[in-house]
Amino acid sequence: MxxxxxxxxxxxxxxxxxxxxxxxxxxxxxxxxxxxxxxxxxxxxxxxxxxxxxxxxxxxxxxxxxxxxxxxxxxxxxxxxxxxxxxxxxxxxxxxxxxxxxxxxDLIEPTALSEQVAAFDANPDAVLVACKRRLIDANGEVVLESRGLQGINGVLPGRRAVRATVLAGTNIFGEPACVLMKRDVLEQVGGWDSEFPYLIDQMSYSKVMLQGSMVALDRTLASFRISATQWSVRLVREQASQAAGYHRALQARNPGLLSATDVMIGNARAHATAYLRRLAYIWLRRRM
Incomplete structure (x- = not known):
């Protein structure tokens, strides 16, 4: 109801x-x-x-x-x-x-929808538009500004964007508030994919982007609120393990998308990124 x-x-x-x-x-x-x-x-x-x-x-x-x-x-x-x-x-x-x-x-900026819709209007073949975001704490104070996209900008083939996020070892497109997608394409690829639960957003984006081009906006249009909860070593290992599983699944299901070297680099960077994220959360807890 x-x-x-x-x-x-x-x-x-x-x-x-x-x-x-x-x-x-x-x-x-x-x-x-x-x-x-x-x-x-x-x-x-x-x-x-x-x-x-x-x-x-x-x-x-x-x-x-x-x-x-x-x-x-x-x-x-x-x-x-x-x-x-x-x-x-x-x-x-x-x-x-x-x-x-x-x-x-999480939060979005007052112009988030207008700017992302305009990107779709200018690029009818695009299936997804992503922007940068800032990280804020529980009080709304900015912890880090202008994060994400790792150097990609403008219109690019979805396959290239997916490869870029694997090589970065992290979700360069940010949390869902950063992304606007074509709903019918998300439905066509099966909706939100939780095969690797810690990467539900990233894996779902990838499946959508493999259907067309994407637009990366070099604009901060969202805010992601981070918690002061300390990450455990077990959680870090689990996230890195799921990232490696995601990379291998992409390679197996999409021939020609990723090389063995791409997967090796992505896995190593995912492992390092997970530990850096844990250190950042420990710092945030002490800051609070």
Missing amino acids: TTSTTSTGSTAKPPRVSVVVPAYNNAEFIAATLESILAQDYDDFEVVVADHSSTDETAQVIARFAHDSRLRILAPTPRGGGAKANWTRVTANARGDLVKLVCGD
Whole structure:
């Protein structure tokens, strides 16, 4: 059952963009997330939000926005299923040609939709547009500015972009708030892919980009909120292991995309990046 503040009948014209928000235990931040989306200077969009049966006040905070006709609040997503369950649910309820997923503690800039839609309009063959982002802490203070894309810029073949992220050993396209995708292409490739759960966004982007070109915008249009939770050595190893699995799967399923050397370099850099990320989180915890 879906709670909606606006008509979604068959005669209603679908919006160009759907911003979908899977929320889970985000009571402290979800209001800021929704406010950043609703503050866009672009008008032709809807917001679809669902709480994943949170144990805090997330659902109550979301309910405060029910008066906004651009917002559709879904009934809570049942517990279980990991991120994929709620990501898939909100995306399945999207009606726009283009879809952007914004997690319940992240932010987007007021021009994020207008700039990314303009990139699609200028490049009809593109299947995905990505931008840079800043990293912020729990208080909204900037920790790192202008991160992501690792030097790629403008329009490039999706295969080249996928190879670039493998060689970097990290997700150069950023979290979902950085990305706007063609919804039908995401559906065609099977939706959000959680074969490697820590890389659900990166693997899904790759499957989409292999269907066409992408546009990299050298603009910071999103903010990713990082936690002061200390990463364990076990978690670091698991993430690096999943990255290596992702690289091998890409190589096996897409002949000619990656060489053995590409995979070796990507795996080594993924391992190093995971440990650097753990050190950064330890520093953040002490900073807080």
